Amino acid sequence: MVADADGNLHGVAAVIDKDLASALLANNLGADLLIISTAVEKVALNFGTPEQTTVDHLTLAEAKAYLAEGVHFAAGSMGPKIQAVINYLSNGGTTAIVTNPENVARALHGETGPCSHWIDRRRPAILNGLFASPCSEAEPQGGAGTLRALDQYLAL
Numbered sequence: 685m686v687a688d689a690d691g692n693l694h695g696v697a698a699v700i701d702k703d704l705a706s707a708l709l710a711n712n713l714g715a716d717l718l719i720i721s722t723a724v725e726k727v728a729l730n731f732g733t734p735e736q737t738t739v740d741h742l743t744l745a746e747a748k749a750y751l752a753e754g755v756h757f758a759a760g761s762m763g764p765k766i767q768a769v770i771n772y773l774s775n776g777g778t779t780a781i782v783t784n785p786e787n788v789a790r791a792l793h794g795e796t797g798p799c800s801h802w803i804d805r806r807r808p809a810i811l812n813g814l815f816a817s818p819c820s821e822a823e824p825q826g827g828a829g830t831l832r833a834l835d836q837y838l839a840l
Contacts, residue, residue: 704768707771716779717779720765721783726739730755744773
């Protein structure tokens with residue numbers, strides 16, 4: 685909807701990016717975790733080239749740098765997802781996961797690789813700060829109790 689000079693509202697055609705909208709909603713709700721669902725299990729650098737590699741985790745600074753390079757994340761594909769994660773983390777969000785639907789539970793448990801899919805603004809190296817996983821030697825804040833609560837939530 686847009687308002688004309690007289691304040692009357694009129695409908696207009698528009699496209700809303702679901703990932704950017706989800707990040708904005710997550711920030712407004714104060715969510716600790718943003719999950720971006722996509723068609724692939726892991727984010728890849730140099731996508732579609734012989735140098736392609738998957739990423740197990742990124743810091744916010746790394747996500748910003750890779751996006752700025754303009755070669756890793758396609759504008760109509762992974763680019764908006766990474767931008768949504770950057771927006772979410774830059775505006776107070778804590779942790780984000782980018783993975784496909786069938787691997788969300790595994791990613792939450794750290795079972796698809798050490799810290800797979802996690803992008804976190806809090807720590808440069810250990811990124812799986814809310815949930816127990818192979819990513820840390822000591823049980824992180826929240827620990828097993830957080831995992832049990834998450835398991836109950838996922839079972840709903």
